[in-house]
Amino acid sequence: MDQEGYTDDPGWFVDTRLGRVLLSGLAAACVYFLVVWNLPDSEIRDQLRPPLAPTVRAAGIGQDWGVFAPNPVSTSYRVEADVTFDDGTVERYQFPDGDPWVGAYREFRWRKYESRVRRDENRRRWKPTAEWIRRQYADDVVVGVDLIRLSRPVPEPGTGEQTEWTEESFYELRFPAQGAASKDEASP
Amino acid sequence: MISFLVRRWNDFWFAPKSTINITWIRILLGLTSTVWGLALVPDFDSFFFTDGLFADPTYGTNRLGALQWLRDDWAAAAMLALLLGSAFLVTFGWLVRPAAPLLFYSIMSLQQDVTVLMNASDNLLRLWAFYYAVFAVLTPSRYLSLGPRGIRRDDGSRRWPVGPAWVLRLMQFQLTAIYVDTAIEKSSGSRWHNGTAASIALGLEEFERFYVPDFVRESVILGNIGTWVAIGLEITLPLLLWNRRTRLIGIVLGIGMHVVFDYAMRLGYFFPGMLIGYIAFMRPGDTRTLMGLPTALFRRRSGTKPVLSSA
Numbered sequence: 001m002d003q004e005g006y007t008d009d010p011g012w013f014v015d016t017r018l019g020r021v022l023l024s025g026l027a028a029a030c031v032y033f034l035v036v037w038n039l040p041d042s043e044i045r046d047q048l049r050p051p052l053a054p055t056v057r058a059a060g061i062g063q064d065w066g067v068f069a070p071n072p073v074s075t076s077y078r079v080e081a082d083v084t085f086d087d088g089t090v091e092r093y094q095f096p097d098g099d100p101w102v103g104a105y106r107e108f109r110w111r112k113y114e115s116r117v118r119r120d121e122n123r124r125r126w127k128p129t130a131e132w133i134r135r136q137y138a139d140d141v142v143v144g145v146d147l148i149r150l151s152r153p154v155p156e157p158g159t160g161e162q163t164e165w166t167e168e169s170f171y172e173l174r175f176p177a178q179g180a181a182s183k184d185e186a187s188p
Numbered sequence: 189m190i191s192f193l194v195r196r197w198n199d200f201w202f203a204p205k206s207t208i209n210i211t212w213i214r215i216l217l218g219l220t221s222t223v224w225g226l227a228l229v230p231d232f233d234s235f236f237f238t239d240g241l242f243a244d245p246t247y248g249t250n251r252l253g254a255l256q257w258l259r260d261d262w263a264a265a266a267m268l269a270l271l272l273g274s275a276f277l278v279t280f281g282w283l284v285r286p287a288a289p290l291l292f293y294s295i296m297s298l299q300q301d302v303t304v305l306m307n308a309s310d311n312l313l314r315l316w317a318f319y320y321a322v323f324a325v326l327t328p329s330r331y332l333s334l335g336p337r338g339i340r341r342d343d344g345s346r347r348w349p350v351g352p353a354w355v356l357r358l359m360q361f362q363l364t365a366i367y368v369d370t371a372i373e374k375s376s377g378s379r380w381h382n383g384t385a386a387s388i389a390l391g392l393e394e395f396e397r398f399y400v401p402d403f404v405r406e407s408v409i410l411g412n413i414g415t416w417v418a419i420g421l422e423i424t425l426p427l428l429l430w431n432r433r434t435r436l437i438g439i440v441l442g443i444g445m446h447v448v449f450d451y452a453m454r455l456g457y458f459f460p461g462m463l464i465g466y467i468a469f470m471r472p473g474d475t476r477t478l479m480g481l482p483t484a485l486f487r488r489r490s491g492t493k494p495v496l497s498s499a
Contacts, residue, residue: 013326014202014326014327014352014354015202015352019326020202023201023202023354024197027201027354027357030358030361031358034365035365038365038368040372053250054249054250057248057249057250057251058252060292060296060300060314061314061315061318062311063311063315064311064369065308065365065369065370066370066373067308068374068385068389069374069377070373070374070375070376070377070378071377071379071380072389072392073392074379074388076392077394078393096231100397100454105223105224105457106227106228106231107454108307108456109231109235109305110231111394111395111454112304113241113304115394116304117304125304128241128242128243129241132234132239135239154388154392155406157387157408157411158406158407158411160406
C-alpha cells in the first residue's frame with residue numbers, strides 16, 4: 001500500500017517465500033558474475049572465470065569495458081579501396097559516412113569495421129570485403145580491387161604538429177574475364 | 189542476527205518502490221532498441237545477407253544466437269522484424285512479458301552474427317535487455333504496462349504504484365561494474381597518468397562527431413583537465429551514486445560527462461545506454477528537483493528564498 005492508501009500489486013512470485021529465495025539466488029549469482037567477470041587481469045580471475053564462461057556466453061551477458069584503456073590508440077585509421085575498371089580507370093572507394101546527428105548511429109559501425117578489417121589477424125575478411133566492394137559497382141566491369149590502409153598519427157597536444165595520412169595497399173584482388181577464377185594477393 | 193540480515197537483504201532487494209524508474213527504463217530501452225534496429229536497415233544486406241560482408245560468420249562456443257543455424261537472408265530479415273516488433277511492444281507496454289525476452293534474444297542473435305561491428309554500447313544495450321527480460325518474466329504484468337505518466341486516478345490526477353523493483357539493484361550493480369572495470373583498466377595507462385588521453389581521443393578521426401575547437405584539442409592544460417576529470421569521475425561515480433547524500437550529484441555529474449562524450453565522439457548508443465543505468469539510481473522527485481535547480485540558484489542569487497521539491 002502506498003502513502004495515499006492505494007493497494008498495489010504485491011507482485012506475483014516476488015512476494016512468495018519460494019520467489020524470494022529463487023530471486024535472491026538469481027541476484028546473488030548476477031552480482032557474483034559481475035564481480036568475477038570484471039576483475040582485473042589476475043590469477044584469481046583466471047581461476048574463477050572459466051567455470052562461469054559457458055553460462056555467460058550462452059546467456060549473452062559477456063562484457064568488457066576497456067574503452068580507451070589502458071590508453072586510447074594514438075593513430076587514426078581508415079580503410080579505402082582502389083577499384084580498377086576494365087578501361088583502366090581507377091576510382092577510390094570509401095565506406096559509407098554519415099552526418100553527426102542521425103547518421104552517426106549508422107556509420108560508426110563502418111568505422112568500427114574499418115578499424116578491425118585493417119588488422120592482419122582479420123585477413124580472412126579481406127577477400128569478402130574486396131568482393132563486396134566489387135558488387136557495389138554492379139553496372140561496371142571491375143577488374144581489380146586494392147584494399148588500402150590509411151593511417152595518421154594523432155598530433156601530441158601542445159606541439160602544433162601537423163601529421164599526414166599515409167597509405168599502404170594491403171590486399172589485391174583481381175577479376176579476370178568472366179568465367180575465370182579471381183586471383184587474390186596479400187601484400188607482405 | 190540471521191533474521192536481521194535476512195530482513196536487510198529483503199529490504200535491499202525486494203522493498204516496494206515506485207514503478208516510475210522501471211517504466212522509464214522500459215520506454216528508453218524500447219526506444220533505443222528501435223533506433224538500434226532502424227539504424228541497421230540501410231546496411232542490412234551488407235551485414236547480414238549471404239552476399240554481404242559476412243557470408244560465413246564464425247561463432248564462439250556456447251553461443252545461442254539463432255542466425256548461426258538459420259543462414260538464409262529471410263531469417264536475418266525476420267530477426268530484424270522481430271527486434272523492431274518487440275521493441276515497439278516494450279516501448280508502449282503491450283505484451284511486455286513475451287516481448288521483452290524476444291527483444292533480448294533478437295538483439296543477441298543479430299549482434300552475435302556480426303561481432304566485428306559491435307562496440308561497448310551494443311553490449312550495454314544487450315545487457316539492459318537481458319536484465320529487463322528476466323524482470324519482465326518474473327514480475328506482474330500490471331507493472332509492465334504503465335504509461336510514461338503512471339496510472340490515472342478517478343479524479344484525473346496521476347500516480348505511480350509501488351511494487352517490486354529488484355531489477356533496479358542489478359542495473360545499479362551493472363553500472364557500477366562498468367566504472368570500476370574501466371577505471372582499473374585505465375589505471376595502468378600512461379596517457380591517463382600524464383593527462384593526454386582526452387586530447388588523443390579527441391584527435392581520432394573515426395570518433396569525431398560535433399565541432400570541437402582546435403584549441404581545445406591542442407591545449408595541454410585543457411587536455412590535462414579533461415583527462416583527469418574523466419578518470420576522476422569514473423573512479424568516484426560509484427561512490428557518489430551509492431551514497432544517499434551524494435547520489436543526485438553523482439547522477440548529474442555522470443550524465444553530464446556522458447553528454448560531453450556523446451557530443452564530441454561517435455560512441456554509438458553509449459549515451460542512452462548509460463542513461464538507462466542512471467535512471468536505475470533515480471528516485472521519485474529527482475527530475476523535479478533537477479529541473480528546479482536553475483530557478484532555485486537564480487532565486488538564491490537574487491535574494492529570494494529557493495523553493496525545491498524534496499526527493
